[in-house]
Amino acid sequence: MNSFTFYNPTQLVFGKDSIEKLPAMINQFTSGTKVLITYGGGSIKRTGLYDRVIGLLEGFEVFELEGIEPNPRLSTVKKGVQLVKDNNIDFILAIGGGSVIDGTKLISAASTIDEDPWKIVTREVTPTAAVPFGTILTIAATGSEMNSGSVITNWETNEKLGWGSPLVFPKFSLLNPEVTYTLPKNQTVNGIVDSMSHLLEQYFNEADNSAVGDAMIAGVMKAIMKAGLAVQDEPENYEARETLMIGATVALNGFMRMGYNGDWATHNIEHAVSAVHDIAHGAGLAVLFPAWMTYVSGKSPERFAQFAEDVFDVDASLPQEEKVKAGIAGITDYWKAIGAPSSLSEFDIPESDFEVFADKTLFNGPFGNFYKLNKEDVIEIYKLAH
Amino acid sequence: MNSFTFYNPTQLVFGKDSIEKLPAMINQFTSGTKVLITYGGGSIKRTGLYDRVIGLLEGFEVFELEGIEPNPRLSTVKKGVQLVKDNNIDFILAIGGGSVIDGTKLISAASTIDEDPWKIVTREVTPTAAVPFGTILTIAATGSEMNSGSVITNWETNEKLGWGSPLVFPKFSLLNPEVTYTLPKNQTVNGIVDSMSHLLEQYFNEADNSAVGDAMIAGVMKAIMKAGLAVQDEPENYEARETLMIGATVALNGFMRMGYNGDWATHNIEHAVSAVHDIAHGAGLAVLFPAWMTYVSGKSPERFAQFAEDVFDVDASLPQEEKVKAGIAGITDYWKAIGAPSSLSEFDIPESDFEVFADKTLFNGPFGNFYKLNKEDVIEIYKLAH
Incomplete structure (x- = not known):
């Protein structure tokens, strides 16, 4: 382990009664009454969650930022910052999934500076304060509800970059699994792929x-995989949604991740794709992870054999090569079982783009903490995913 | 799951370089310079840890409370409270294991009230403030370094009771696995039993x-069991100590424990013993857990069969009864392998005490969240442990 x-x-608040705790949770962090709610498309209005939240916010003065995109955009973050500054917002409430929360994190931090929010993402400016915010989660996917990371897309520069700060941990997140019953099936699937x-x-x-x-x-992978199968035919299976x-x-x-960094190459490889083509992060990962595994397992098979034993209970006495194959097949078979996409070509992404993607991934040089990738490696992985 | x-x-700070961060960590939480260090017997002086800490605290005015007992005593906590009040202590640093940290938690909270500290333990007084404190951990065992619970023994009343408050989370804990190299073997073993x-x-x-x-x-059980075997012959195996x-x-x-409460009957059953006989908590648990498992598995076998599959990879196709036995045998065999005690009689605890113990466990009525125990049940469990 590393130091x-x-x-x-x-504060993670979980259960069927979690959302009702909203007013008390906000009052822990501000004596003010001006709340900005941020959300995506209209789904929270269709499901009734919007009305429920507005009802709970009686007594607060509510401002709204609607339309935070999947792959949240800098341009929308800037609108949010303007709203916070113009109205002296005391607290921000993100209602949505990872995109809404990631966008809100940058609004929270950038509202305390006078410069372009993008400079926080590119690390030209380090925020020293943030407007407090909480979340109501609507999809099981990114984990943004309980971490200090955020990924923002800048369509002016076709860049999709991650940043983080201990200042942007949500003060609280309210998680009610019932809220995810009404998700479109492909969003549930992308969420499963994302967390996996x-x-x-x-x-x-x-x-x-x-x-x-x-x-x-x-252990968590096994639990997610089992629950992910259960919701395919039974979207209102509460225990599986939990x-x-x-x-x-x-x-x-x-x-x-206590004591190590994780690889994170595949996320970088995916971000390069979705910075150019507006595809769902989970869908991109579904396609790219088996390709990365196939490529890297040839270079470093021991760990992949261990993976097959740990996650798919593959017989430890089998030859290493068979174990490696069984582990990768375990993932690709699971993707198929839940209906996740399997090839970049499903998204009409031409092979001619790979060179551009690869250059994007290498903006900081070779990357990947488990296995370091250079440009040739990355292009091979895109080819395997095609 | 429950809500x-x-x-x-x-803040959990882990690694070979963790202790050196002490001054910077303290400065996060106070601008004052008066630090009370709390510790147990002389072991931190023998190992050099005491001198190292004193060196790191240059520039602070250091006060000391030595002699916090295994099963920390109310009388010692009172001495600590007096030191804090008399000297306007700004920060407390616990150097030790669960006992030192548990005692320090009560000093931290009780220093802010004018009444007997025991009233916090018995819930007659709810603290509303606490002196900030951090820890340097010297044994892997209780988890007190990163939770808000504490167990205190009152020898005037022969009571050993747990209490907790969100105010007494350590502000930070510094964990260097090397510090545990020099632990006496039985302490390492008791620590393993405690965390298991x-x-x-x-x-x-x-x-x-x-x-x-x-x-x-x-998963964590399997990892601990493997590492616990590794340190038996190789106490300086860094990875296993990590x-x-x-x-x-x-x-x-x-x-x-997100979404459920755990049983906790066996801890109650053990506390009743160590409130009367001064035996190590881990040793008591080693004896009592297999007895509890044997007794309760007869009443509720399904979960014990699942346990055997999950933790000891017992073949799922075996008859339930065999799986149950294999799971309990897995634990008792492991205790033997690491040299943990196996019977109450090893501690010269006579069967005639069981009635008194059982009455103590029932101070709040029948207990145990997985399986509710009454007095007859408890006495049967003590008999099984004899």
Whole structure:
């Protein structure tokens, strides 16, 4: 293990009664009454969640930022910052999934500076304060509800970049699994792929010892996979929705990664694609992870054999090569079973784009903490995903 | 799962370089310079840790409370409270294991009230403030370094009671696995039993769904058991010490118990013994857990069969009864392998005490969240442990 500091002050409030705690939760963090709610498209209005929240916010003066995109855009963040500054907002409430929360994190931090919010993402400006915010989660996926990371897309420069700050941990997140009953099936699936991908990124890490992390990751993966199958035919299976929701949160709130960094190459490879083509992050990861696994397992097979044993209970006595194959097949078969996409060509992404994508991934040089990738490697992975 | 709120603001600092961060960590929480260090016997002086800490505290005015007992005593806590009040202490630093940290938690909270500290333990007084404190951990065992619970023994009344408050999360805990190299073997073993027992208490819970918790608990148990064997012959195996230390912390910092309560009957049964006989908590648990498992598995075998599959990879196709036996044997065999005690009679505890113990356990009526025990049940469990 590496030396590390774990710190996560988010209050996670979980259960069928969690959303009703909203006013009391906000009052912990401000004596003010001006609340900005941020959300995406109209789905929270269709499902009634919007009306429920407005009802709970009686007594607060409510401002709204509607239309935070999947792959949240800098341009929308700027609108939010303007709203906060113009109205002296006391507290921000993000209602949505990872995109809404990620966008809100940048609004929260950028509202305290006088410069372009993008400078926080590019690390030209380090925020020293943030407007407090909480979340009501509507999809089990990114884990943004309990971490301090955020990914923002700048369509002026076709860049999609991650940033983070301990200032932008949500003060609280309210998680009611019932809210996810009405998700379109492909969003549920993308969410499962997203949380599984976070676990995969962390399983393939650079540490010489990650016994506790390995064990927790393998266990959470198994629990998510089982629940993910259960919701395919029964979207209102409460226990399965519970497991998917808490599973997605713990997959990226720091619990799993004490003492190592995770690989994170595949996320970078995916961001390069969705910075240019507006495809869902989870869908991109579904296509790219097996390709990354196939490519890297040829270079570093031991860990992939261990993965097959830990996650798919593959017989330890089998030859290494067979174990490696069984582990990768375990993931691709699971993607198929839940109806996740399997090839970049399904999104009409031409092979001629790969060179551009690869250059984007390498903006900071070779990358990947488990296995370092250069440009040729990245192009091979895109080809395997095609 | 039940509705729950998870909140844990402790900064966990882990690694070979963690202790050197002490002055910077303290300065995060106070601008004052008066630090009370609390510790147990002389072991930190023998190992050099005391001198190292004193060196790091240059520039602070250091006060000391030496002699916090295993099973920390109310009388010692009162001395600490007096020191804090007399000297206007700004920050408390606990150097030790669960006993020192548990005692320090009560000093921290009781220094802000004018009444007997015991009233906090008995819930007659609810503290509204606490002197900030941090810890340097010297043994992997109780998890007290990253939770808000504490157990205090009152020898005037022969009571050993747990209490907790969100005010007494350590502000930080510094964990260097190397510090545990020099522990006496029986302390290492008791620590392993203690953290395993915490996982067992939580595995046997009352929830109808705890898929993510189950998976994490089973995984962490396996990792601890493997590392626990490795240190038997090689006390300076750094990786194994890492695993034991982080494993003990996550075993009781709330990660494992999202959405359920755990049983906790065996801890109550053990506290009744060590409130009267001054035996190590871990040793008591080693004896009592297999007895509890044997007794309760007869009443509620399904979960014990699942336990055997999850933790000891027992073949799922075996008859339930065989699986139940294999799971309990898995624990008792492991205790033997690491040299943990196996019978109350090893401590010269006579059967005639069982009635008194049982009455103590029932001070709040029947107890145990997985399986509710009454007086007859408790006496049967003591007999099984004899």
